[in-house]
Structure formats: structure tokens, C-alpha cells
Amino acid sequence: MEQKKLRSQNWFGRKGKDGFIYRAWMKNQGIPPDMLEGKPVIGICNTWSELTPCNGHFRELAEAVKKGVLEAGGFPVEFPVMSLGETLVKPTAMLYRNLVSMDVEESIRANPLDGVVLLCGCDKTTPSLIMGACSVNLPTLVISGGPMLKGHWKGKDIGTSDVWRFDAASKLGEITSEEFLEAEACMARTQGHCAVMGTASTMAVMVESLGLSLPNNAAIPAADARRKVLSQLSGRRIVEMVRQQVVLSDILGRPAFENAIRVNAALGGSTNFVIHLLAIAGRIGVELCLDDFDVLSRGIPLLANIQPSGQHYMEDLYYAGGLPALLREMQTLLHTGAMTVNGRTIGQNIAQAEVYNRGIIGTLQEPFKPESGIVVVRGNLAPDGAVIKPSAASPHLLKHAGKAVVFENIEDYHLRVDDPDLVIDKDSVLVLKNVGPRGYPGMAEVGNMTLPKKILEQGVSDMIRISDGRMSGTGFGTVVLHVSPEAAAGGPLALVRNGDTIRLDAHQGLLQLEVSDAELADRRASWQPTEKIQPRGYVYLYQHHVEQAHLGADMDFLKGGSGSQVSRDSH
Numbered sequence: 001m002e003q004k005k006l007r008s009q010n011w012f013g014r015k016g017k018d019g020f021i022y023r024a025w026m027k028n029q030g031i032p033p034d035m036l037e038g039k040p041v042i043g044i045c046n047t048w049s050e051l052t053p054c055n056g057h058f059r060e061l062a063e064a065v066k067k068g069v070l071e072a073g074g075f076p077v078e079f080p081v082m083s084l085g086e087t088l089v090k091p092t093a094m095l096y097r098n099l100v101s102m103d104v105e106e107s108i109r110a111n112p113l114d115g116v117v118l119l120c121g122c123d124k125t126t127p128s129l130i131m132g133a134c135s136v137n138l139p140t141l142v143i144s145g146g147p148m149l150k151g152h153w154k155g156k157d158i159g160t161s162d163v164w165r166f167d168a169a170s171k172l173g174e175i176t177s178e179e180f181l182e183a184e185a186c187m188a189r190t191q192g193h194c195a196v197m198g199t200a201s202t203m204a205v206m207v208e209s210l211g212l213s214l215p216n217n218a219a220i221p222a223a224d225a226r227r228k229v230l231s232q233l234s235g236r237r238i239v240e241m242v243r244q245q246v247v248l249s250d251i252l253g254r255p256a257f258e259n260a261i262r263v264n265a266a267l268g269g270s271t272n273f274v275i276h277l278l279a280i281a282g283r284i285g286v287e288l289c290l291d292d293f294d295v296l297s298r299g300i301p302l303l304a305n306i307q308p309s310g311q312h313y314m315e316d317l318y319y320a321g322g323l324p325a326l327l328r329e330m331q332t333l334l335h336t337g338a339m340t341v342n343g344r345t346i347g348q349n350i351a352q353a354e355v356y357n358r359g360i361i362g363t364l365q366e367p368f369k370p371e372s373g374i375v376v377v378r379g380n381l382a383p384d385g386a387v388i389k390p391s392a393a394s395p396h397l398l399k400h401a402g403k404a405v406v407f408e409n410i411e412d413y414h415l416r417v418d419d420p421d422l423v424i425d426k427d428s429v430l431v432l433k434n435v436g437p438r439g440y441p442g443m444a445e446v447g448n449m450t451l452p453k454k455i456l457e458q459g460v461s462d463m464i465r466i467s468d469g470r471m472s473g474t475g476f477g478t479v480v481l482h483v484s485p486e487a488a489a490g491g492p493l494a495l496v497r498n499g500d501t502i503r504l505d506a507h508q509g510l511l512q513l514e515v516s517d518a519e520l521a522d523r524r525a526s527w528q529p530t531e532k533i534q535p536r537g538y539v540y541l542y543q544h545h546v547e548q549a550h551l552g553a554d555m556d557f558l559k560g561g562s563g564s565q566v567s568r569d570s571h
């Protein structure tokens with residue numbers, strides 16, 4: 001096969017002054033000349049940061065990737081991009097997902113790279129890197145950082161989903177502040193991302209089921225030496241991908257997206273998956289809409305007994321056979337002919353996979369829950385849709401009508417939620433406005449509001465909660481999220497008042513505000529936007545261009561890609 005000229009040779013293969021400049025400054029890092037003479041140059045896009053603790057071990061992973069690249073005859077170059085630590089970044093990491101995707105896209109396109117390895121871990125570091133890379137479309141392979149080992153506290157296994165339980169217990173005085181502190185140290189005790197099927201693990205599963213990683217990427221714990229082996233093998237493989245010119249769009253066809261949606265359903269993955277997959281599809285040019293999630297995941301049962309939909313942790317999934325074993329259980333529902341980055345199909349990759357623990361990986365005949373996946377609900381309260389995750393909800397609330405208790409924004413919620421005079425009972429429906437993409441801005445993970453203390457004291461652990469925001473993938477409850485259009489964009493959510501009746505029927509896909517059209521028209525006539533538009537900087541750009549949740553909350557001008565060509569290229 002005729003070898004195509006490497007993209008990097010447009011820099012390093014130049015004669016004259018330009019070539020001198022491109023090579024000479026690289027050599028100040030101690031690079032032998034032959035590295036620049038026609039070896040595939042592999043960029044290792046690293047989201048390591050001490051402010052992103054889930055990705056704190058990524059320098060080690062990058063070293064393993066480099067070994068693999070060198071072994072396969074490539075030249076590895078590591079570069080940083082903005083890193084988003086879910087726990088620290090304010091007002092919410094999601095505000096910056098699109099900014100990081102721009103950083104990644106332009107960093108890849110602007111530099112002499114032939115292929116890219118994306119090091120992804122904490123929630124937003126995965127979609128942002130894949131979105132950016134899709135807009136360039138070079139040979140690309142993804143490595144996830146891997147989950148933490150599960151925590152142990154007072155004889156019990158604990159993980160991120162327990163944070164919500166600890167919060168409720170502390171509100172009720174069931175645990176002391178000393179115990180609260182002690183639990184912190186016991187939970188996050190090793191490197192890696194959240195140990196449950198939160199958004200980071202959901203993203204790692206998405207990566208593997210899209211075919212963007214080597215098999216087993218999703219579940220090998222961060223602390224397990226096999227994570228480094230996977231990284232080294234990925235380094236070897238990306239060099240071959242460059243030689244074979246396998247680009248992202250060769251992997252990311254519609255079948256890959258359909259596989260990812262079905263697998264997410266079977267694992268009880270995060271609702272954030274919806275927003276991120278829509279945004280990725282928009283970058284690579286695959287038609288995908290909100291209803292696809294409903295249609296494709298309907299009827300898929302829960303096959304993974306992992307929190308928050310189940311009981312166990314990501315490391316347990318790995319010991320039980322890992323994602324390949326689970327995929328094999330549901331292979332009749334997958335496009336097994338979909339190609340993956342290792343040059344084999346998904347079907348070939350899972351052919352020998354075995355389940356070692358039926359308490360962790362179920363079968364289609366004997367699942368852990370009959371209903372899983374993401375259900376899309378619509379109605380006059382969410383004309384463009386909203387989502388709910390039935391596997392994390394209370395079955396008796398999936399069909400329910402109750403009186404709205406409205407919070408105008410998150411500050412209003414914090415101010416009044418524990419007010420003893422708040423008029424509320426266990427059948428009420430909590431409504432939170434102005435936490436959507438434009439309104440917050442950045443679509444915060446506040447949709448699974450902690451219940452009012454006086455409700456918790458009655459022994460009630462779940463109520464319907466509705467918002468235009470998101471929920472942590474580690475969260476749970478009967479929580480309707482991503483209401484679109486959002487309140488700040490003038491969606492009907494903005495018109496809800498205390499005492500209105502709201503009807504949810506997740507089985508029928510319905511979310512209805514039981515208020516007449518005439519009354520809603522009156523309310524709309526007097527509605528004033530409360531959104532504060534930032535006067536400058538990235539947030540200004542974001543608020544003017546971010547799309548609504550049902551479209552993936554990408555910025556309108558970032559859809560599609562610009563490819564890997566650089567238009568002007570001389571000094």
C-alpha cells in the first residue's frame with residue numbers, strides 16, 4: 001500500500017529556514033534527528049492537573065503511552081489542554097466543556113500531529129476532548145483514567161453516591177460532623193475517577209462502546225497495573241492507526257452511536273450521557289436527536305448491578321468480566337459489525353468475553369431491573385423534551401400528579417428549602433428554574449435537589465423534582481432534567497407558579513402543566529427574563545451561542561469540523 005505523506009512532514013520535512021525553525025526548537029528537548037524524519041508524530045492530549053484530582057495520575061499514563069508509541073516507531077509529544085475538575089470548578093464544569101473542546105480542536109489542528117491519544121477522566125474531560133478531536137478528524141484513540149477503588153467506612157463499601165446519603169443523614173443529625181469528615185478520607189482513597197456509574201464511568205463506557213478505545217478501557221481501576229498496560233498498548237496501536245489512516249469518522253458512524261445508547265441503558269448510565277453524545281454527534285456529522293435515546297433504549301433492562309442504579313462499583317464490574325462481558329450478554333441488541341480502533345469489530349472484540357459474577361452482570365432474561373435507560377418526556381411544560389432515568393427513580397412516582405413548589409433559582413432554593421413555613425408535602429413536585437445552559441449559565445448539576453428537612457424527617461426519601469438543569473451521574477431519585485426550552489430562554493418552565501398541578505407519566509412520555517392555555521398566555525405576557533448576561537469574556541460568548549439541552553448544549557458555531565488542514569503555514 002502506498003504510504004500517504006505524513007501531516008507532520010509539512011513541518012519537520014521542510015527544507016530551508018522554515019524547516020530549520022520547526023526542527024531546531026524541538027531539538028532543545030534532546031530529541032534525536034531521526035524522530036523528525038518521517039516517524040508518525042503522536043500527540044498525547046493530557047488533562048493532568050492537580051486541580052482535577054480524578055486525573056492526577058495522568059502523567060504516569062502518558063509515560064506508558066509514550067513507551068508504546070516509541071515501540072511502534074512513532075514519536076510521542078505530550079501537550080496540555082484545559083482540565084475540568086468536576087468538584088472544584090465554579091460555577092460548574094459544564095460551562096467550560098465547549099471552551100475545552102475549542103482548546104483541543106485548535107491545539108491539534110495547529111500542531112504537527114499525525115495522530116492523537118486523548119487522556120480523559122473526570123466527567124467533562126471526556127466529551128470535551130472527543131468533541132474537539134472530532135472537529136479535526138485525525139486518527140484518534142481514547143484512554144480513560146479508570147475508576148477509583150471503592151471506599152470503606154465503618155465496615156461498609158462507599159462511593160460517590162453516598163455523598164447524597166451522608167448529606168441527608170447529616171441534615172437529620174444521624175451522623176456527626178466528625179463522622180462526615182472521616183467518611184471523606186475513606187471514600188476517595190485511591191487515584192481515579194468516581195467509583196460508581198457516575199458521569200465519568202458513563203463516559204468511559206461510552207468511549208469503549210463507541211469503539212474509540214481498546215477493549216476493557218471502561219472498568220480497569222486506575223490503581224490497577226493493567227491500566228498502564230492498556231495505555232502502552234494504546235500507544236502502539238495509534239501508530240498503526242496513523243499508518244492505516246483510520247480517522248475518527250471511520251469509527252463514529254450511526255451504528256456506533258446506536259450501540260453507545262443501548263449500552264448506556266443496560267448500565268444505567270448518567271443522564272449527562274445524552275447531552276454529551278448529542279454534542280459529539282454534532283461535531284462528527286452524525287444525525288442524532290433526543291428521541292433516539294428514548295426509542296433505542298426502550299425495553300433494555302438493567303444488566304449492570306452498579307450504583308447508583310444498582311449496588312456495586314466499577315472495580316466489581318471489571319472483576320466480573322468487564323464491559324466486554326456485559327456487551328456479549330447484550331450482543332443481539334448491538335451492531336456487532338461496528339469497527340473499533342483496534343481494527344477489529346465490536347463483535348470480534350467480545351467473542352471470547354466471559355462473565356465471572358452473575359451478581360454484577362445479569363442477562364437479558366434475568367436482569368437486575370426490567371426498565372433502564374433514559375426516558376424522554378414531553379408536554380406543554382417541556383415542548384422540546386426533558387429526560388428522566390427510571391432505573392434511579394422510585395417506581396411509584398413515575399406516574400404522579402402533584403402541586404408545584406417553585407424555586408426561581410438555586411439561591412432561592414437554598415434560602416427557602418428548609419424554611420419551616422414552606423408549604424409542601426410528600427406529594428408535592430419541586431420545581432427549580434434558571435439552572436439551564438443560558439440561565440445558570442452552564443447548566444449546573446443541581447437537579448436532584450436534597451429534599452426539605454421536614455420532608456426527610458417524615459421518612460420520605462424521594463419526591464418528583466423538575467428543572468432545566470442536570471444531575472450528577474452519581475445522583476438518584478425521580479428527577480426530571482434538561483427541561484427544554486429552559487426558563488431563561490422563555491420556556492414554559494418559566495411560567496410555573498406555586499400550587500400549579502404538574503402531571504408526570506414517564507411510561508407515556510408525558511410532562512404536563514395543568515394550567516389552561518389562556519392562563520399561560522396571560523402569564524407569558526407579563527413574564528420578564530431574569531437572566532444576567534455577562535458583559536465580557538468566554539461567558540459572554542457562551543450565553544450568546546449555547547444551544548438548548550435537547551441539541552447537546554454545544555455552541556451553534558462549533559457544530560461540524562474544520563478538518564486538519566492549516567490554511568497558512570510559513571514563517
Ligand code: FES
Nearest residue numbers: 054122193194200
Ligand atoms: Fe471527577 Fe466524579 S468528581 S469523576
